Amino acid sequence: MPRRALPTRPSRPLWSWALPLLAAAGLVGGGVYLGTRPQNPPLQEAAQARTVAGDWAGLRAFGPRPVGEPGHTRALDWLAGQLESLGYRVTRQPVTLERPFDQGGTLTVGGLRVPAHALYGAQGGEQSGRLVPLPGGLSKGEMEARGLRGQIALLRCQDWDGDLSRGEIVGRATLAGALGLVWVQDCAVARVERVAATVLPLVWVSAQDGERVWARAGEEAELVSKVERREVTGANLIAARVDAEPGVVVGAHLDSVNASPGANDNASGVLAVLEAARRAAGTPLAERTWFVLFDGEEDGLYGSRAFVDAHRFALRQTRAMLNLDMVGVGAEALGVAAHAELRPLARAVRPGIRLFEDDPPERESFGRTSGVTGSSDHVPFIGWGVRTAFVHRGVDRHYHAASDRTLSPALVTDAAAFALALARKALDAPWTPQEPCEGFRSEGC
Incomplete structure (x- = not known):
């Protein structure tokens, strides 16, 4: 009888080999994902115990905070550390802009030669002409009638210290034909205000030198101003929990004007954002709020424009952008310029809140209008349909000084x-x- 072949063991199915491999790959992939996924930093107890007064002591130690200055860089690092210690992941968004840096200048009248400093924003240049003194309040036509065309304007700060901004005054003089301008800085508070970037020499001289120059008004003068424009890079600091959506954006600008520690403008807003982030830490509000410190506001809202441009999709879910600017000095009662739908909410929070209007300017002047409220970092949000509230206490006498x-x-x-x-x-x-x-004119925009 023939021998029957013994049955062979069936081959192992492919899936039985693949399944363990897939499981191992999944474990490795999951481990890689968990290892590389952004994590929330731990909330530090000491950070929650800090106070606004303590934060101000830390921030003011860095001095003035214009973009590109050493104090600005140190302040950025310190602020990022404070927000991270409150349990927020901080993202730095680069903000690049050009800023003018005064390289010195001179005003020569006969045998008199005095140092001159470029007005902020001016491009510098060299011109000669007769010094034409201009009393305060003159219109463009009145300036021209005094023989300003083709000459150099001479003005005292005290005569023009009023409703007009420095930019508007310079604008009148240049439209009247001035080839340069000398501003005698004899006001009790010396403000830093941006002027249009013309190719004319626009300078200021000290009160003491200005008296000597004024005594020689009407004489021929030579004006030299050297300005270097440099590209500088700052950063927006975006503090948020890893999975937080920007249901609300609470922000303030972190830079200051030249030579100013910027206590009220705008360390006060920065400190208010820090305090708000501290109070929200560990609560449900932290999962629905982004806390943002914008850079380059004083040079023209560069940081907030960059932020809005980079987060257009996320901002479609933003119910309100709250901008805190100049809230540390009581020039006026706390006020809010808010979207029509936010005004009743503001009144519900504080029945006596001061409501004011903040019409976006036709022309920017140092990031704001020349009026009391002016524009700030909420403006770029408006064009994208985000409801905004500008929280503000008015302009104090040390504004931009x-x-x-x-x-x-x-x-x-x-x-x-x-x-x-x-x-x-x-x-x-x-x-x-x-x-x-579409623009800023429609109701609710």
């Missing part, structure tokens, strides 16, 4: 508390996303 050195921690804390309460109201209230506005 080296003497802007003090603020009230109590007023800053109060502004932070108001902003947080308004944020909660905005998140709880019914809301329908809006398409980006």
Whole structure:
């Protein structure tokens, strides 16, 4: 009888080999994902115990904070560390811009030669002509009637210290035909204001030198101003929990004008954002809020424009952008210029809140209009349909000056508390996303 072949063991199915391999790959991939996925930094107990007064002591040690200056860089690092210690992941968004740097100049009248300093924003240049003194309040036509065309304007700060901005005064003089301008800085508070970047020499001289120059008004003068424009890079600091959506954006600008520690403008807003982030840390509000410190505001809203441009899609889910600017000195009662739908929420939070209008300027002047409220970092958000609230206490006498050195921690804390309460109201209230506005003129835009 023939021998029957024994049955062979069936081959192992392919899936039985692949399954363990896939499982191993999944474990490795999951481990890689968990290892590389952004993590929230731990919330530090010591950070929650800090105060506005303590934060101000830390921030003011860096001095003035114009973009590109050493104090600005140190302040950026310090602020990022403070926000990270509160449990927020901080992203730095580069902000690049050009800024003018004064390289010195001279004004020569006969045998008199005095140092001259470029007005902020001017490009410098060399011109000669007769010094034409201009009393305050003259229109362009009145300036021209005094023989200004083709000559050099001479003005005293005290004569022109009023409603007109430095840029508007310079604009009148240049339209009247001036080939240069000398500003005698004899005001009690020396402000830093941006002027148009013309190719004319636009300078200021000290009060003491100005008296000697004024005595020689009407004589021929030679004006030399050297200015270097440099590309500088700062950064927006975006502090948010890893999975947080920007239901509300709470922001302030972190830079200051030249030579100013920027206590009220705008360390006060920065400190208010820090305080708001501290109070929100560890609460549900932290999962629905982005805290943003914008850079380059004083040079023309560079940081907030860059932020909006990079986060257009995310901002479609933003119910309110709250901008805190100059909230540490009580020039006026705490006020808010808000979108029509946010005004009743602001009143519900604080029935006595001061409401004011903040019409976007036709022409920017140092990042703001020349009026009391002016524009700030909320403006770029408006064009994308984001409801905004500009929280502000008015313009104090040290605005844009080296003497802007003090603020009230109590007023800053109060502004932070108001902003947080308004944020909660905005998140709880019914809301329908809006398409980006065509411009700034329509109701609610």
